[in-house]
Amino acid sequence: MINTYNRMKTRIISACALVAASIGTWSCNQSDPKPKGDYVQGVFVINEGNFSSNNGSLAFFARENTTAEADIFNIVNGQTLKGGIQGYAVSDEKGLILVDNSAAGQDEIQIVDANTMESLATIGSPDVENPRNVVVVDDHTAYVSCWGTTGTYPNFFVSNGYIAVVDLASNSIKKRISVAKGAENMVYANGQLIVGTVDYSGVNTLTVINTATNEVAKEISMIAAPNPIGADASGKLWVQAGLQVFQIDQASWINEKTITLSTDASKSAGNFALSNDKQTIFFNLSYYDANYVSQGQTYAFKVSDNAVDLSKPLINRVFTGLAVDPLQGLIYGAVTPSYAQAGYAVRYRTDGSVVDSVKVGIAPTGFVFK
Template identity: 25%
Template sequence: MNKRLKLFAMFAVIMLLQNCTSDDREIIIDNPPPSGNYANGIFVLNEGGYTHSNASVSFIDVSGQVYNNVFFAVNGRELGDVAQSMTFYEDKAYILINNSNTIEVVNRYTFEKITTIENGISNPRYMTFVGDKGYITNWGDPADTTDDYVAVLDTQTNVIINTILVPEGPEAILNNNGTLYVAHKGGWGYGNTISVLDATSETITYSIAVSDVPGNMVTQNNDLYVICSGKGGYTGDETLAGFYKINMITNQVEDEIAFADGVHPGYLEINNNSLLYTLNSEVFEMELTDFSLSTAALFSTSPQNVGVLYGFRIINGNIYIADAKDYVSNGEVLVYNLQGEYQEGFDVKIIPNGFYNNN
């Protein structure tokens, strides 16, 4: 079975599991939302089931109270099909809805809808800003390797004003003083480059070769750190994962590490002078002054019975982990301190995948 057929088979299995639930389309407001005030707390983006249009947003306030289905509670309608990511610009929140091919724009403090962006959006993934423009990675048709692009948004009108063609599968996008770095994870294929895009000319100026499937990127001073998961064994063409340190002045790889055979890391975060990354159910820590893989995990999420580690973020000195469970049940948010000690957990909705601090 070739790579694309295997991916279709995986999608079929996931959709079959999702169709086995009787209540996954039901919108339930667990608690009344705070009255028009979502400041000083953390949003949790819940992806929802593929094709089920039950994506949602949860909010955890400073007292630890959880409010689920915030978008529905405020606006009286569902968010859409597969919430991919969210980002803030001034007083607005942009929620990228992948399979619906839309971006919902809301007031980040009241969550009232401002507008829905539909034109110029095709399978949106992630977004960043330079000045008054937003830059959005789009897969287009994941089966077409030639239609991927970065959309340029005028934040004053919320209209797409340009599209920049890029290699297949643009995923994470990061702004470094007007220079954009785009990780090409691959659509239904697999990518292994980082594009350097000049926001002024809106053109690609450089391409940096890395390992297969580059994911999260973080920066410290003039260095860009990229973690690449490599192709998994299920592809029939397994490749090594890698860790890269790239000088953003020269756009040259200064250091790189290959993971062992069969080891495929997940998420990457930075905390002061440390890099933290996930591997299966464990979290590892690496000092920036010693760019080498850790021999022992900082901590494991196994004691909390995490089913699928599906999101990872450091906020206000705490580590937030999303547990997607079995992809059809409601998920959970688990909080650890920076030493890896479990603090508390919160019940959220289907497939939590990201955390956004609204302080």
């Protein structure tokens, strides 16, 4: 998730002309097509946008700044992304933006130059339909989880999900791996791709993909829809399912530890993030009040712990996205005041104290660090 960006293509295309008498010297400069930002190092914010409005965007800011560039794809390419933004991931050279349009057949993967945000290629329907999450494993290969074609309530998931294997050399899909319905979050850990499912899919299968063969290596039944979190400092895989998290040994696939996050069935756990030293896990525990407004707190526990102290929330609020900067170790919380206005990226120290906030786009849900 960490990348590099360099740009500024401004060039002088007309010489300076000496104009007579008192007018003096004119210097005529023109950009091509206009000055572009420097995206070599900093923070990208995934702004999903309003439901069905297709107004998602990527924002960017340098770590030392408190002002973000909004909708950077539009700034560089002169066009919006035309959908809700579900994910962004980068290799050294390329970035992949997942665009989920509210209209069937309009979803796409937008491939950009990771150093300039300039559009390089587009992979659209039918190769991708309802893209949900993207993981780049090296400079050659990325994986995109997709729901595939969906139906209407109550039969929303009418087909299996799949993992689209993206060849970054040719900017094309080289394989589709069939997985469970509602394929959602993924992590790449210890040479394997771990795929979870979304809660309302009704599927509780954790899928393990061998990235050397791009074949399903294992399917593991969980107590609820599984959400892979990542590998800790000792290489153990953490997976959330319902109100529990599990520490799993990937060599044997034995569950070595179970931690209950809450016994209150009205609450749900989400937005898990590992600290930069992989020793602590942060998460939200939330519920909806009578006005259907999300309420709750952010907690933390050590991977060596056997329980979570719910009497001591780290931050007394919940977020629409949560991440930790692997470079600085700061916690980033995404705040969505409404789906009709810009949201915020709020930065915290690991003790829960606030550093600052940055205004970003509509409905921020995730962060990518370079």
